[in-house]
Amino acid sequence: MNKSDQKIDIVILAAGLGTRMKSSKPKVLHELLGKPMVAYILDAVKDLCADPAVIIVGNQAELVRETLGDQARYALQEPQLGTADAVKCARETLQGKSDMVLVANSDFPLIRPETYRALVEKHLASGAVLTISTVITEDPRGFGRIVRDADGKVCKIVEEKAASPEELAITEVNSNPYCFQADWLWKSLDRIKKSAVGEYYLTDLVELAYQEGAFVDAFEIEDEEESIGINNRVNLADAMRVAQKRINEKWMLEGVTMIDPQRVYIESGVTLGKDTVLYPEVYLKGSTTIGEGCELGPSVMIEDTEIGDFVKIKYAVLEKAKVENHVDMGPFGHLRKGAHLGEHVHMGNFGEVKNSYLGEGTKMGHFSYMGDAQVGKDVNIGAGTITCNFDGENKFKTEIGDDVFIGSDTMLVAPLKIGKGAKTGAGAVVTHDVEADTVVVGVPARPHKKES
Structure with missing residues (x-):
């Protein structure tokens, strides 16, 4: 199959409670310049695939559906058991329908359409089963660190709270979004083990792929401002200034x-x-x-x-x-x-x-x-x-x-x-x-x- 003919599906993770926003409104519906943050992702990825993106909803799902209408398809995550579990909720809708799946977090509204396109192109060209987005920064904002082996290959992502002092010193951090070979993604999700807090993390697929000898590629987002993730009102204000x-x-x-x-x-x-x-x-x-x-x-x-x-x-x-x-x-x-x-x-x-x-x-x-x-x-x-x-x-x-x-x-x-x-x-x-x-x-x- 010609790489340019590969069909892409989009999954947007938007089910979380967003407790750090301290709001009665779902985090994904908080606005930047008059538009819900999740709508920025929908606009940025709309030219990547023919079918509407699948949004994983959970917290106040009906309000999210009502706000976004037919801009997207929807899958319900109930209860919310982590990012890998969220992606799994889209499996029934998407499995066997596409060659590649792009997974985006709904709280990264500043990533430009051209960045999504460049990530997809690199993933298609590399033959990787998984391509992650990274950013080099002195201000990690709580993101996981990208750990590489002696040959420079990505081998795992370590969450900040679990990182050693040496790992905390790493300046390459996990960003968003991710690209997957579709068949590999759908069969690998069931192999992720539950974390100590009872959730299933999508980032665990990096280490799983490395251990089985599959190639994990990394795409560096050069504009650090694009990787502002919104967890609280301070982050929202930072993103607002950039937008x-x-x-x-x-x-x-x-x-x-x-x-x-x-x-x-x-x-x-x-x-x-x-x-x-x-x-x-x-x-x-x-x-x-x-x-x-x-x-x-x-x-x-x-x-x-x-x-x-x-x-x-x-x-x-x-x-x-x-x-x-x-x-x-x-x-x-x-x-x-x-x-x-x-x-x-x-x-x-x-x-x-x-x-x-x-x-x-x-x-x-x-x-x-x-x-x-x-x-x-x-x-x-x-x-x-x-x-x-x-x-x-x-x-x-x-x-x-x-x-x-x-x-x-x-x-x-x-x-x-x-x-x-x-x-x-x-x-x-x-x-x-x-x-x-x-x-x-x-x-x-x-x-x-x-x-x-």
């Missing part, structure tokens, strides 16, 4: 300026246009899209929001909103779910918009609130204007036509329609519809009659 650095560098190479990249947070699902400038303390989350030539920050949080081109926003929060081109917003503005600002809208400081559309060229003054409103073009919304859209039980809509002038401190009591070109006086409380080109003033607001 963020990668994303920020990617966008800077695509033409985005970051005044201080270490103070910019961008989740994995965000996209940005060229010539956009990000100031410190910008947080871009979810499925947010940012256009070209924007200036965001300082201190802006945007989540699941669509931003057009040449938009300026500072000291603001935007959630599930849409902002068209050439909008100027802030400081201290808030767009809530359903807010939509048309082109060339200006939104002043301490303004808030919820489930409302502001038409092209409209200017909304400071300390104003538009909720459940449809606002036309070139409307002036004076400072302190409020749409009174909720009566305690139901919400009602306010409709404001083009070229309307809303005086400062106006209360618009919905349901309400303000006709094109109408005006309200400062401090008006508008409780009835206003016809086009009409001026209303007072409390309650009435049409203004000019003195004869």
Whole structure:
């Protein structure tokens, strides 16, 4: 068989309790930049095989299945009796189906797709029954040490807590993932003996293969950051910094300026246009899209929001909103779910918009609130204007036509329609519809009659 024709299956170990995370959430679902850590492995290995990876689940298995859906196949490990026992749970699904099995731990989210590919290629080229991943480091992080014989061949992995002083001095440590000849793996799993703590360790296959004279190869991961395994919140923060650095560098190479990249947070699902400038303390989350030539920050949080081109926003929060081109917003503005600002809208400081559309060229003054409103073009919304859209039980809509002038401190009591070109006086409380080109003033607001 041609090596390039060999079929590969992927097994991802995700059944553990993750007790050191001290969390009610499964460790594998803890997020890095808006995505569960196990999803990083799924993305990294998806091009290696035609079939979805098999995820070994155990702790809160249904929640893991619910979160990842049909991105993977699943096998249940119950009870959890170690990594070798976990792999054995995939045997019924995979035995006889592939030539090679790649086993990855779900808590190593930083390993790049090209690293997985290089490991597979080395394994296929070497003819080894097992190829392990290693890293040379002065900070072993509790990983097992790679022990070699006098000829330099890998002969076993010694866990740190069982290592001698000489073994503890070894700087080549066990990393992740592993590649196996499939037939050898499935028949060898039953030969692993239970450890002193009652578990079966996959790493014991290294010594077992060596003792039977089979070849065990080693693949060195040169970028030590890829081998950050996550066991606790400190490790999670370390991995977060690496993942963020990668994303920020990617966008800077695509033409985005970051005044201080270490103070910019961008989740994995965000996209940005060229010539956009990000100031410190910008947080871009979810499925947010940012256009070209924007200036965001300082201190802006945007989540699941669509931003057009040449938009300026500072000291603001935007959630599930849409902002068209050439909008100027802030400081201290808030767009809530359903807010939509048309082109060339200006939104002043301490303004808030919820489930409302502001038409092209409209200017909304400071300390104003538009909720459940449809606002036309070139409307002036004076400072302190409020749409009174909720009566305690139901919400009602306010409709404001083009070229309307809303005086400062106006209360618009919905349901309400303000006709094109109408005006309200400062401090008006508008409780009835206003016809086009009409001026209303007072409390309650009435049409203004000019003195004869």
